[in-house]
Amino acid sequence: MRASADRIRLDIETIAGCSASGPGIDRLTFTPEYWAAVDYVAGQMGALGYERKTTVHGNTRFRREGSEWAEPAVAVGSHLDAVPHGGRFDGVAGVVAGVEIARLLADQDDALGRPFEVIVFAEEEGARFGSVLTGSKAFAGRLSDCELAQLKDADGTSYLEAFAESSDSAATAVSGVVGAGDVASYFELHIEQSVVLETARAAIGIVQAIVGLRQYRVVYSGTANHAGATPMRLRKDSLAAAARAIVSVEELSTGATVGTVGMLVSEPNAANVIPGRTLFSVDLRDTDPLALQAVGDAVLKRIRDIAEERQLQAEVKMTAESAPVVLFPRLRDSLRCSAETLGIHYLEMPSGAAHDAQEMAGVTEAAMVFVPSIGGRSHCPEEDTPYEAIALGVDVLLGAVRAAGGPPGGGREGSAGGCAASTQGVQ
Numbered sequence: 001m002r003a004s005a006d007r008i009r010l011d012i013e014t015i016a017g018c019s020a021s022g023p024g025i026d027r028l029t030f031t032p033e034y035w036a037a038v039d040y041v042a043g044q045m046g047a048l049g050y051e052r053k054t055t056v057h058g059n060t061r062f063r064r065e066g067s068e069w070a071e072p073a074v075a076v077g078s079h080l081d082a083v084p085h086g087g088r089f090d091g092v093a094g095v096v097a098g099v100e101i102a103r104l105l106a107d108q109d110d111a112l113g114r115p116f117e118v119i120v121f122a123e124e125e126g127a128r129f130g131s132v133l134t135g136s137k138a139f140a141g142r143l144s145d146c147e148l149a150q151l152k153d154a155d156g157t158s159y160l161e162a163f164a165e166s167s168d169s170a171a172t173a174v175s176g177v178v179g180a181g182d183v184a185s186y187f188e189l190h191i192e193q194s195v196v197l198e199t200a201r202a203a204i205g206i207v208q209a210i211v212g213l214r215q216y217r218v219v220y221s222g223t224a225n226h227a228g229a230t231p232m233r234l235r236k237d238s239l240a241a242a243a244r245a246i247v248s249v250e251e252l253s254t255g256a257t258v259g260t261v262g263m264l265v266s267e268p269n270a271a272n273v274i275p276g277r278t279l280f281s282v283d284l285r286d287t288d289p290l291a292l293q294a295v296g297d298a299v300l301k302r303i304r305d306i307a308e309e310r311q312l313q314a315e316v317k318m319t320a321e322s323a324p325v326v327l328f329p330r331l332r333d334s335l336r337c338s339a340e341t342l343g344i345h346y347l348e349m350p351s352g353a354a355h356d357a358q359e360m361a362g363v364t365e366a367a368m369v370f371v372p373s374i375g376g377r378s379h380c381p382e383e384d385t386p387y388e389a390i391a392l393g394v395d396v397l398l399g400a401v402r403a404a405g406g407p408p409g410g411g412r413e414g415s416a417g418g419c420a421a422s423t424q425g426v427q
């Protein structure tokens, strides 16, 4: 039994139709458009005999009616909120993958030894309340109610107020934090959002780790002065110093580390005035914590050295930090094995973007599958992935879900299809 690209297309097109009109998809968390998308998923899951529960933190969970909610499940999830003018696949592909697996399991009369669950995490993008991975973080117990209450949208409405005002009061609200052993294994399918798979002509990606992040805000303060009357040797040009620093971020980001200066503000920003104050961001990412630290330290030293050489003041503040997350080896083995059994060409790769799976990895075994993004485009109306490619990803995921679920009456040590755990496969 293989996943149906036609059913997946219908799901994704219907959910895209739930967005506000305009270029691309507009579907912020807890808006009527958001709940319409959740309701569509609930309709599909309801037809398969799944019960819907909404957690007190706004996540939506589906399990077969009659199954124990406290019993460890194999879960597949992602998100349905979108960035403004976003694409139709980001997050949606992962939720639809869960729905399609529920259909395939139903066709085979639920041949799992434990419950199967589909989870829709709220506010993954942070586009409404300004904080990414909000739902999954709360689910993993890493966001207190107090912190959640402080998250507000542009109109001053808090996350919890927006949820309480908008949610379907008929839905059963359940405890928001995943209990010990509630979810035995978590899988997420996501669009790649880059060109690595397309370039390698690989059908799917098996994610080894999700990168850690270090983000800084740097301000160089020099002296604004007349562009004509000030000799070069007497200048304290903050923008020229920032230019040197930006080049060094690129030069020092070696190996697998990626370094970006995405934001730059220079004052007074006038053609005939030497810049006196320049602010810029530095964003460094790597899956190796030691490499990330080494590059981060080298970049900060260079930023300070440049200020000293030019007699400027440098103010450096770390604005964000997250540790790399290595995804669970046994589940990755299952995904590899599933791909090899199906003869699907895969690539093992890191994820440069954050995903709900990294929060789930803190509380349970978690793994991810990427499907190719055409032209690497994402977070824009042009975002696209062939439906057949998503179906292949679902096929691979289904094999791993079966291995994690184990046979009925058996444990979760179900057969992974006889593949050697360390096989390198077709890469």
Ligand SMILES: [Zn+2]
Pocket (backbone or CB within 6 Å): 079, 090, 091, 124, 190
């Ligand atoms: Zn996403």
